[in-house]
Amino acid sequence: xxxxxxxxxxxxxxPAGLKKSGNRDLALVQNLGPLNAAAAVFTTNRCQANPIIWxxxxxxxxxxxAIVLNSGGANCYTGAQxxxxxxxxxxxxxxxxxxxxxxxxxCSTGLIGEQLDLAKLTSGVAAAAAQLSDQGGQMAAEAIMxxxxxxxxxxxxxxxxxxxxxxxxxxxxxAPGLATMLVVITTDVVADSKMLDRALRxxxxxxxDRLDSDGCMSxxxxxxxxxxxxxxxxxxxxxxxxxxxxxxxxxALQLLRxxxxxxxxxxxxxxxxATEEDAVEVGRSVARNNLFKAAIYGNDPNWGRILAxxxxxxxxxxxYDIDVEIxxxxxxxxxxxxxxxxxxxxxxxxxxxxxSLNAGICAATVFTNDLTHEYVEENSAYSS
Amino acid sequence: xxxxxxxxxxxxxxPAGLKKSGNRDLALVQNLGPLNAAAAVFTTNRCQANPIIWxxxxxxxxxxxAIVLNSGGANCYTGAQxxxxxxxxxxxxxxxxxxxxxxxxxCSTGLIGEQLDLAKLTSGVAAAAAQLSDQGGQMAAEAIMxxxxxxxxxxxxxxxxxxxxxxxxxxxxxAPGLATMLVVITTDVVADSKMLDRALRxxxxxxxDRLDSDGCMSxxxxxxxxxxxxxxxxxxxxxxxxxxxxxxxxxALQLLRxxxxxxxxxxxxxxxxATEEDAVEVGRSVARNNLFKAAIYGNDPNWGRILAxxxxxxxxxxxYDIDVEIxxxxxxxxxxxxxxxxxxxxxxxxxxxxxSLNAGICAATVFTNDLTHEYVEENSAYSS
Numbered sequence: 001x002x003x004x005x006x007x008x009x010x011x012x013x014x015p016a017g018l019k020k021s022g023n024r025d026l027a028l029v030q031n032l033g034p035l036n037a038a039a040a041v042f043t044t045n046r047c048q049a050n051p052i053i054w055x056x057x058x059x060x061x062x063x064x065x066a067i068v069l070n071s072g073g074a075n076c077y078t079g080a081q082x083x084x085x086x087x088x089x090x091x092x093x094x095x096x097x098x099x100x101x102x103x104x105x106x107c108s109t110g111l112i113g114e115q116l117d118l119a120k121l122t123s124g125v126a127a128a129a130a131q132l133s134d135q136g137g138q139m140a141a142e143a144i145m146x147x148x149x150x151x152x153x154x155x156x157x158x159x160x161x162x163x164x165x166x167x168x169x170x171x172x173x174x175a176p177g178l179a180t181m182l183v184v185i186t187t188d189v190v191a192d193s194k195m196l197d198r199a200l201r202x203x204x205x206x207x208x209d210r211l212d213s214d215g216c217m218s219x220x221x222x223x224x225x226x227x228x229x230x231x232x233x234x235x236x237x238x239x240x241x242x243x244x245x246x247x248x249x250x251x252a253l254q255l256l257r258x259x260x261x262x263x264x265x266x267x268x269x270x271x272x273x274a275t276e277e278d279a280v281e282v283g284r285s286v287a288r289n290n291l292f293k294a295a296i297y298g299n300d301p302n303w304g305r306i307l308a309x310x311x312x313x314x315x316x317x318x319x320y321d322i323d324v325e326i327x328x329x330x331x332x333x334x335x336x337x338x339x340x341x342x343x344x345x346x347x348x349x350x351x352x353x354x355x356s357l358n359a360g361i362c363a364a365t366v367f368t369n370d371l372t373h374e375y376v377e378e379n380s381a382y383s384s
Numbered sequence: 385x386x387x388x389x390x391x392x393x394x395x396x397x398x399p400a401g402l403k404k405s406g407n408r409d410l411a412l413v414q415n416l417g418p419l420n421a422a423a424a425v426f427t428t429n430r431c432q433a434n435p436i437i438w439x440x441x442x443x444x445x446x447x448x449x450a451i452v453l454n455s456g457g458a459n460c461y462t463g464a465q466x467x468x469x470x471x472x473x474x475x476x477x478x479x480x481x482x483x484x485x486x487x488x489x490x491c492s493t494g495l496i497g498e499q500l501d502l503a504k505l506t507s508g509v510a511a512a513a514a515q516l517s518d519q520g521g522q523m524a525a526e527a528i529m530x531x532x533x534x535x536x537x538x539x540x541x542x543x544x545x546x547x548x549x550x551x552x553x554x555x556x557x558x559a560p561g562l563a564t565m566l567v568v569i570t571t572d573v574v575a576d577s578k579m580l581d582r583a584l585r586x587x588x589x590x591x592x593d594r595l596d597s598d599g600c601m602s603x604x605x606x607x608x609x610x611x612x613x614x615x616x617x618x619x620x621x622x623x624x625x626x627x628x629x630x631x632x633x634x635x636a637l638q639l640l641r642x643x644x645x646x647x648x649x650x651x652x653x654x655x656x657x658a659t660e661e662d663a664v665e666v667g668r669s670v671a672r673n674n675l676f677k678a679a680i681y682g683n684d685p686n687w688g689r690i691l692a693x694x695x696x697x698x699x700x701x702x703x704y705d706i707d708v709e710i711x712x713x714x715x716x717x718x719x720x721x722x723x724x725x726x727x728x729x730x731x732x733x734x735x736x737x738x739x740s741l742n743a744g745i746c747a748a749t750v751f752t753n754d755l756t757h758e759y760v761e762e763n764s765a766y767s768s
Contacts, residue, residue, distance in 0.1 A: 112688020
C-alpha cells in the first residue's frame, strides 16, 4: 500500500528502460484531492541536480498534483539539456494527468553527469499514467530502488480515520542535511501547506537528518509530503507531527539497515550534552570516523577511536570527564579505562554506543553503519 | 643518517619489549648543542595523550635537550598512572643524559587506553642512552614505526654547510591539523626558538597539514624541530624555512605513499579559488569523501562524486561554473560533461585531480589516498 495507504492517492511503477537490468525504474504518484497541499525538503548540497532545481520552484506555492521519480540516472551536471529533460518530463506528466506542469515534482537518482533518455522517460510516464491505481504503492516503491536490496515502505493508520503512507529509496551516500534518498510521504488529512512544512521539518530533523551512513551528501535528495484531505479530518498538529515522525523514523531505519555493504547498524547516543547541537556534532563526528567504523566491522571495541573522534569537535566537555559505553559495557570513564573491552560483544548487527559528555542535560542519537569490504566493493565499481 | 645528519645530534633505536614482535620500539635523540633551541606543534585533538600534555609544558621555554619516542602504546586515556609513566620516562632520560627532565620531550604511539610498562620503558631508555651515536638516526627511525611498512627519513644539506635531517612515522589516522604521526626534525643552524617556531609552523601548514589520508585526527600527533647550532651558521630565515619545508614535504609524501592499505596517492589541486582557505576546504572535502575514494580504488573516474563533495563546502563558487580534470582529462566543465570519462587512465598509483573554482586566484593542494579493501582489513583488526 505504502503511498497509496492514504486515501486520495494513486500510484504506479513501471520499467521505462532507463536501468540496464530492465527492472521498474519510473514511479508516478498522483494526488486526487480534494486538496493538493504539499511540502518538501531538499539536499543542502550546493551542487544540485536538475530535478532539485525544478522541484524547488514547483513547491513554492505549496501545491503539488503529482510527483514523478526515476532511477537509472541522476540528471545532475547535465547542463541545459538536462534541465530541459526534467522540464519535459513534468510536462508529459501534466498532459497525461490533466494537471499543470507547475504542480508536478520531479525526482531522479543514479549516476551524475549522464543525460537521461527523454524518449524512454516519455513512454515510461505514459505507461505509468495508464496504470495508476490505489493499489500501486508497492510497484512505485520498487521502481525507485537503485542499489537498494529491498523496497522501503511505512504507514500509520490513526484510530480517528486518517492515515500516512510513505516510500523511500537510498542505500548509500546517506548523509547529513539529508540522508541521500528520495522519499515520498502521503496523507489524507486536511492541512495547509504551511502546517505540512512545519511538520515535515520537525520530523526530518530527528530522523533522516540524524542518519549519517557514510558522510557523503547527495546532489539529489528530496523528501516530499503531500496531503489529499480525502479523510475529511484535521488532526491536531502535534498528533500529526508525531505520527509523521514515526513514519519517517521507520523509513530512516530501513535505509540504515539496507546501507551499502554494511554489517552493523550503529546507534550513537550522545547524552548529558550542553546543547542538542553539541550532541549532534559529537554523534556525527563519531559516525564519520572511518577508523571507528572499520573497527566495528572487525567486532573490535576500540574505544580510543571514539574518544579521538569526540576530541575533534567544538562541543562543550572536559576531555577527561567523558564516559563511553559500547553495547552496555562501560569501557572508559573519566579519561581512563573502566571495564575490560573484552567484555563487549559486537557480533550482533545492532550496536549501541553511549557517550556521556557530562556537560548538560541534552541528548541526540545519530545512526550510522560500519565500514566494510562490501562497502568498498560496491562503491568502487558503481558507474562502470 | 636522518636526524643525525645534522651536526650535534646523536640517536639510537632499541627494542624495549613494548611491541609483541620484539622489534625496535623506543627511540632517543639527544641534542649535544651548543644550542638547545626547539619548537613543536601538536595535535589539535582535544582528547590528548599524556605525552602530549607533558611535551606541551616542556616546549614552553623553547629549550629541549632530548626527545624519547615509543611505539607499542599511545599512553592516552590512561589517567594519572599514565601521566606518571610519561613523567617517569622523562626523568629516566634526564638522569641517563645528565639533563633536566623539564627539557625532555616524550612521544608515544600505539593503542589508546592501555597502560605502558614503565619497567620496559626504563630499561629501554637505559639501553638507548648507552647506544647513542651520530650513526643512530636510521635505528631511531625504525624504532618509531607502528603499522608503517618502511621507515621515513629525509635530509637537506645546504651548500653553506648547515643541514636538516628528519624522521617520521605514521601510516593511518593521517588527518588534518596534523597528519597523525610523530616527526622529529633536527638542524645544526644557529637559531632561536622563536625563529624555529615560525619556520616550523610555516612548513607544516603546507605539508603535514595538507595531508588527509582518512580524515581521522590522532590524539598523539607531534612534530618537533630541534636546533643544535653546531654548524655555527645562521642562514636567512627564508632560506631555512624553504629548506625545512622541503624536508617536511618529503616526509609528508612518504607518509602518504605508505598510508594503510592504499593503492593510489591522490593530489587534489584546487585552483582559481577566492582564498587559500577556500581551496583547502574544498580539497579536504573531496579528500574525505568515501564514495570518491572508493571510486578511485576501483579505477572509476566518477567525477560526479567530486562535485558532490565540493558542493557541501562554504567556499565561494558558482556550482555550475566549476571545471574538473582527472589525470589531465577535462571530465566536466561549467556544470556539464566535457571529455568522456572513458579517456581517464586510473591505473597508475599517482592520481591528479584538478578542480578550478573560477572564483579567484588562490590555490592549494591536499593529498589523500583511496579507500581500499586493505584499509578496511588493517583497521578492522588493529587492537585485537
